[in-house]
Amino acid sequence: MAALVPSPLPRHVAIIMDGNGRWAQRRGLSRIEGHKRGKESVRAVVEASRRLGIDYLSLFAFSTQNWDRPRREVEALMGLLRRFLRSELRDMLKNGIRLRAIGDIKRLPAALQHELQETCAATQHNHDMTVVLAVSYGGREEIVNAARALAQAVRDGRVQPDTIDERMFGSYLDTAGIPDPDLLIRTSGELRLSNFFLWQSAYTELYVTNTLWPDFREAEFLEALAHYRERDRRFGRVTAQVERERLRAAR
Numbered sequence: 601m602a603a604l605v606p607s608p609l610p611r612h613v614a615i616i617m618d619g620n621g622r623w624a625q626r627r628g629l630s631r632i633e634g635h636k637r638g639k640e641s642v643r644a645v646v647e648a649s650r651r652l653g654i655d656y657l658s659l660f661a662f663s664t665q666n667w668d669r670p671r672r673e674v675e676a677l678m679g680l681l682r683r684f685l686r687s688e689l690r691d692m693l694k695n696g697i698r699l700r701a702i703g704d705i706k707r708l709p710a711a712l713q714h715e716l717q718e719t720c721a722a723t724q725h726n727h728d729m730t731v732v733l734a735v736s737y738g739g740r741e742e743i744v745n746a747a748r749a750l751a752q753a754v755r756d757g758r759v760q761p762d763t764i765d766e767r768m769f770g771s772y773l774d775t776a777g778i779p780d781p782d783l784l785i786r787t788s789g790e791l792r793l794s795n796f797f798l799w800q801s802a803y804t805e806l807y808v809t810n811t812l813w814p815d816f817r818e819a820e821f822l823e824a825l826a827h828y829r830e831r832d833r834r835f836g837r838v839t840a841q842v843e844r845e846r847l848r849a850a851r
């Protein structure tokens with residue numbers, strides 16, 4: 601049954617930005633050109649999110665598995681990320697955007713690590729929107745790291761095993777303090793999570809478009825949001841319960 605009242609805008613949107621390579625190959629360009637063009641889509645989506653009042657935007661920029669790509673492509677991506685941080689800092693500060701980085705940051709080249717830390721620190725007091733950049737990130741790795749840290753806490757006597765619940769486990773993840781994504785967008789048509797936000801996406805609405813990331817701009821983003829607002833999110837309950845709560849909240 602369709603929802604009577606449309607869902608509000610998502611508070612947290614996560615994006616798997618896929619298809620840069622295919623976009624470039626179809627035009628006879630190098631894959632790196634596709635990533636460069638993809639950077640413009642990042643800009644467009646960040647701007648639209650800020651304007652719409654979305655609180656959190658998470659971008660899967662580089663996965664743990666992406667380290668296995670050809671060295672030249674990895675280096676180009678690292679360079680692009682670094683230039684992006686440099687060129688966007690002023691805009692982030694002006695627009696009240698906070699940057700948070702998640703993933704195995706220590707694996708990144710020193711100069712990029714430095715740039716990331718500086719940008720995160722410079723924007724940490726901004727509260728209008730948070731951009732979460734997942735770099736050298738893998739969902740399974742994140743869960744294993746959390747389990748390891750919790751095991752250590754138990755061994756040190758700081759945590760009792762029977763007090764471990766979902767909330768506590770979540771606080772050991774890279775995304776501690778960030779609400780779970782309401783909407784996860786994947787571009788370029790593949791129907792998989794590719795190791796992104798495995799824990800966090802338990803009740804996330806999924807939206808997959810065939811549009812390749814470099815072509816995903818504001819219009820495509822608005823379309824994804826419109827689809828989301830038609831979804832009937834029940835979190836395991838029945839529609840009538842959810843509708844009652846939504847009406848109560850709207851009063």
Ligand code: FPP
Pocket residue numbers: 617618619620621622623631635636638639642659660661662663666677680681684733813
């Ligand atoms: C996937 O496309 C995309 C990536 C691995 C990198 C994403 C990077 C950007 C969008 C550019 C810079 C990002 C920021 C945040 C400034 P793919 O190469 O896997 O495409 P394919 O599946 O068509 O080969």
